[in-house]
Amino acid sequence: MVVEVTADHAREGTGAPVLTVDGLAYAYPDGHQALYGVNLEVWSGERVALLGPNGAGKTTFVLHLNGILEAGRGTVEVSGMAVAKANLAEIRRRVGLVFQDPDDQLFMPTVADDVAFGPANLGFSGAELAAKVEHALEQVGMADYAKRPPHHLSYGQRRRVAVATVLAMQPEILVLDEPSSNLDPQSRRELSDILLALDITILMVTHDLPYALELCPRSVVLSEGVIVADGETGQVLSDEALMRAHRLELPYGFDPRQLHPRRYGGSCPPSVDICKTGQRHQLQEDT
Amino acid sequence: MGAGHGHRLHFHGHSAVHRLPAQCKLLALVLFVLCVVATPRTAYWAYALDAAALGVCIAASRVPVGYLAKRMLIELPFVVFALLLPFIALGDRTVVLGVEVSAEGLEAGLSLLAKATLGVVGGLLLAATTEPRDLLAGLExxxxxxxxxxxxxxxxxxxxxxxxxxxxxxxxxxxxxxxxxxxxxxxxxxxxxxxxxxxxxxxxxxxxxxxxRGYVGQLPGLVHDEATTREWVTSLALPTTAAVAAVAGWWLR
Known part of the structure; x- marks a missing residue:
C-alpha cells in the first residue's frame, strides 16, 4: 500500500534543494536488492526524519548520499553537485554522516585529534585547524573534553563528539543514523537541544518515532526500498493504516496528534556554550 | 562513567616530569635501560647510583611510591627466575645464610634482579607520567x-x-x-x-x-610540541648518570 501525503505545507526550508535523490536503485553484489527507485528532495534549513522498519534500506540509502555506495541506477545530487567519483572529496565535505555507533566514528586517541581528522583531510592545519576543532566542540558543548580519550566519555558524550567530528567539516547537510539509540533520556534531550540549536539542514534516520516528532517537522517513510510517505511528521505518525503497513509502531500511550515538533525558541540549551541568541551559558557539569 | 584521564598505568599530574615532551622521556628511558644493562654484573654501587637517580625522578614526578610498587608485580616472573638462579647454576659454591649456593648463580641472580627492577621502575614511571596519545605523538x-x-x-x-x-x-x-x-x-x-x-x-x-570524512589513504599526523634544548638536557640527565655509573663500573673493575 502506498500512501502519498503532500509535503508542501510541511516544508520549512527555502531556496534550492540541498539534497536531490532521483530514482535511486541499488542491489548488493550478492543480488539482494535494497533500493527500488527512491525519490527525495531536502531543502536548505529543513529537518527531515527518514523513518522505516529494520531492513527497509535506510542505512543503504544513507551510504549513497556521500558516495560510499555507488548508485546502481538513478542519481544523487548535493547542492547541485552530482555524487560521482570525480567530486567525492567535496561531496564528503558537504554531507556530514554521523554513524550509529560512536565507537566506529571516534578512532583517534583523543577527542581533539578525532575532530581534527575531517578538516585535516580537507587540507586545514595549524591554528586554522585548531579553531575549527574548538568551534565544533563548542557547538556540542564538549570543548572541555578535547584532550580526553573517547573511551573515557559516556555514551551520550561520545555521540555528541561524533556529531562534532562532522560539524568541523562545515557540512551543508547533517545525516544522522539512529541518533537516539542507546541514549538515556537526559542524553537524548541534550542531543536534541544541540541539534535544534544548529543552523543546518538535517536528515535523521530513525525508528524512534517520538524523537522524529520532537525534532523534525517533516518525515519520510522508507519501506522495502521505496518512499511510501512524505509529509508533516504529526500527520504521518497519525496515519494508523500507513504505520501498521510498514511495521512502524508508536510507544504505548503516545499520541502524535497532541504534540508538535519543538522549535528553536528563546531558551537556550544548557549544554551548549554559545548559542544562537549570542548569550553565553554555563557549561554543564560532567555527570 | 567517571573514568579519569589516561589509562590504568597513568597517574594524573602536572609535575616537571609529566610536562616533559614524550619523545624526550622515551629516549631517556631507552638510553637509561641500555646503560643499566651495560653495567658490569658486580658493580653494585653503580646500581645504587642508578636507583638513586631514578628515585630523584620519581620524587620530582610526585607519583606515589606505593602506586609504582603495586604495578611492579609485573616483574614477578623475573624475580622468581633470579631467586632460582643461585640454586640451579653450576660453578664454585659459596654459603649464604647456611645454604650452599652457586657463587656465579648468586651474582647473576642479583644483577638480573637489579637490572630488571631498574628497567621496570623506569618503564612504569614513563607510563605513569605520559598519556598514551602523547607517547604516540612523540614517536611521530x-x-x-x-x-x-x-x-x-x-x-x-x-x-x-x-x-x-x-x-x-x-x-x-x-x-x-x-x-x-x-x-x-x-x-x-x-x-x-x-x-x-x-x-x-x-x-x-x-x-x-x-x-x-574524506579519508583517502593518508592519515593526518598527531599534533605534538617540539622539545626545547632545555627539555632534552633535563630528560637526558637520568641516562647520563647511568652512563657515568656504567663506565665507572667497568673502569674500577
Whole structure:
C-alpha cells in the first residue's frame, strides 16, 4: 500500500534543494536488492526524519548520499553537485554522516585529534585547524573534553563528539543514523537541544518515532526500498493504516496528534556554550 | 562513567616530569635501560647510583611510591627466575645464610634482579607520567607513520575490545558456564572466533566512517610540541648518570 501525503505545507526550508535523490536503485553484489527507485528532495534549513522498519534500506540509502555506495541506477545530487567519483572529496565535505555507533566514528586517541581528522583531510592545519576543532566542540558543548580519550566519555558524550567530528567539516547537510539509540533520556534531550540549536539542514534516520516528532517537522517513510510517505511528521505518525503497513509502531500511550515538533525558541540549551541568541551559558557539569 | 584521564598505568599530574615532551622521556628511558644493562654484573654501587637517580625522578614526578610498587608485580616472573638462579647454576659454591649456593648463580641472580627492577621502575614511571596519545605523538616522525597509526588504533580499541570480551564472558557465566576442563575449550575458542569476527566488522565500519570524512589513504599526523634544548638536557640527565655509573663500573673493575 502506498500512501502519498503532500509535503508542501510541511516544508520549512527555502531556496534550492540541498539534497536531490532521483530514482535511486541499488542491489548488493550478492543480488539482494535494497533500493527500488527512491525519490527525495531536502531543502536548505529543513529537518527531515527518514523513518522505516529494520531492513527497509535506510542505512543503504544513507551510504549513497556521500558516495560510499555507488548508485546502481538513478542519481544523487548535493547542492547541485552530482555524487560521482570525480567530486567525492567535496561531496564528503558537504554531507556530514554521523554513524550509529560512536565507537566506529571516534578512532583517534583523543577527542581533539578525532575532530581534527575531517578538516585535516580537507587540507586545514595549524591554528586554522585548531579553531575549527574548538568551534565544533563548542557547538556540542564538549570543548572541555578535547584532550580526553573517547573511551573515557559516556555514551551520550561520545555521540555528541561524533556529531562534532562532522560539524568541523562545515557540512551543508547533517545525516544522522539512529541518533537516539542507546541514549538515556537526559542524553537524548541534550542531543536534541544541540541539534535544534544548529543552523543546518538535517536528515535523521530513525525508528524512534517520538524523537522524529520532537525534532523534525517533516518525515519520510522508507519501506522495502521505496518512499511510501512524505509529509508533516504529526500527520504521518497519525496515519494508523500507513504505520501498521510498514511495521512502524508508536510507544504505548503516545499520541502524535497532541504534540508538535519543538522549535528553536528563546531558551537556550544548557549544554551548549554559545548559542544562537549570542548569550553565553554555563557549561554543564560532567555527570 | 567517571573514568579519569589516561589509562590504568597513568597517574594524573602536572609535575616537571609529566610536562616533559614524550619523545624526550622515551629516549631517556631507552638510553637509561641500555646503560643499566651495560653495567658490569658486580658493580653494585653503580646500581645504587642508578636507583638513586631514578628515585630523584620519581620524587620530582610526585607519583606515589606505593602506586609504582603495586604495578611492579609485573616483574614477578623475573624475580622468581633470579631467586632460582643461585640454586640451579653450576660453578664454585659459596654459603649464604647456611645454604650452599652457586657463587656465579648468586651474582647473576642479583644483577638480573637489579637490572630488571631498574628497567621496570623506569618503564612504569614513563607510563605513569605520559598519556598514551602523547607517547604516540612523540614517536611521530621517528617511526614509520603506518606503525604509529596501527598503535594508535590499538590504544583506542583495546578497551572497546576487552570490554566486549568481558561482556561475552559475563554472558557465558550467567548461563552457568565454567571452563573446568579441556572439553570446555571449544566454547572458549568459539568466543574468541566471535570476538574476531566482531572486531573485523568493526574495522570495516570504522573504515566507512573514516572514508565518510574524506579519508583517502593518508592519515593526518598527531599534533605534538617540539622539545626545547632545555627539555632534552633535563630528560637526558637520568641516562647520563647511568652512563657515568656504567663506565665507572667497568673502569674500577
Amino acid at each position: 616522525g621517528r617511526l614509520p607513520r603506518q606503525l604509529i597509526q596501527i598503535m594508535a588504533m590499538m590504544v583506542r580499541y583495546l578497551d572497546v575490545t576487552s570490554d566486549q570480551m568481558r561482556r561475552m564472558r559475563i554472558a557465558r557465566e550467567s548461563r552457568g558456564f565454567v571452563a573446568r576442563n579441556p572439553r570446555h575449550w571449544p566454547v572458549l575458542a568459539q568466543g574468541a572466533g566471535a570476538l574476531f569476527v566482531r572486531s573485523y566488522e568493526r574495522g570495516e565500519r570504522v573504515h566507512l566512517a573514516m572514508v565518510s
